[in-house]
Amino acid sequence: MDRATVAIVLLIVHGLVAVALLGAITHQTLSTWAPARARPGSFFGRFRTVPSAAFTNAVIVLYSVTATLGAIVYLYFRVDVRPALEQAGRWELLGFFDLKEHFIVIGLALLPAYLVCWRQPREEPTRTRTAVTSILAFIVWWGFLVGHVINNIKGFGA
Amino acid sequence: MTFRPAFRRFAFAFGTSFAVLYVLALAKKLALFTVYPSLGIVLWGTHRPRDVVDPALGFLAPAMYWYGWAATAALGALVVGLLAAAMPKRWVRWIWLGWLWVVPALAMLGCVYFTLPWFGLNP
Secondary structure (H helix, E strand, C coil): CCHHHHHHHHHHHHHHHHHHHHHHHHHHHHHHHCCCCCCCCCHHHHHHHCCHHHHHHHHHHHHHHHHHHHHHHHHHHHHHHHHHHHHCCCHHHHHHHHHHHHHHHHHHHHHHHHHHHHHCCCCCCHHHHHHHHHHHHHHHHHHHHHHHHHHCHHHCCC | CCCCHHHHHHHHHHHHHHHHHHHHHHHHCCCCEEEECCCCEEEECCCCCCCCCCCCHHHHCCCECHHHHHHHHHHHHHHHHHHHHHCCHHHHCCCCCCHHHHHHHHHHHHHHHHHHHHHCCCC
């Protein structure tokens, strides 16, 4: 496979894993924020019936894989995509993308603490667990949306 | 599954200190190594392009610091985490657990601050 094909394959796999991560972390976050006495059968009531802790391992694995693939794809982005965006003067997009990289790596370092919070729910305060999970959810959503827009940038105004 | 208290202390200290150290690495441009993806070269430390004859060469051989900043922060956080793990439990009992999410949140705001120039805003 040539360089461009490898980059496209990695980018697609990166995106697919990110979608799975987005689903898992969103489900877990909403279940932590949903009221404990949500009406059974309601939207939040159904979220509450799924054990939130069950998503923990999946989130950690998916986040790690997504971040690793993203770190590899970032090399192609820097060489093949970013110069074009710089020449086009799309500095704000590069700023959003830089923030994505910063946030992702901060979230990556939070994963061990996130694991402890969810594996020892009786020993850790609920607020800490909810806050850490929410931060990770924000990072994942930010990364997904910015990555998606950057990926489709040629479709805007082209 | 329950973790040993030492791992818990390590995990909490690692996540928190990484966030602080990453922002410091970003602010001070302290990359453990610099990557030149188009050349396939990795150099120790922070290397800035010093080409004054033809700055356009920066397009041909762009430098990447993100990996180096993350490595710098990870190395420092590893040391802090190991120190925290080695500490007696009574020494760290008084530390507020909220720092675990407050510090990363503040670090993210710090990253926003250092990214403002991209949006045409001078901090």
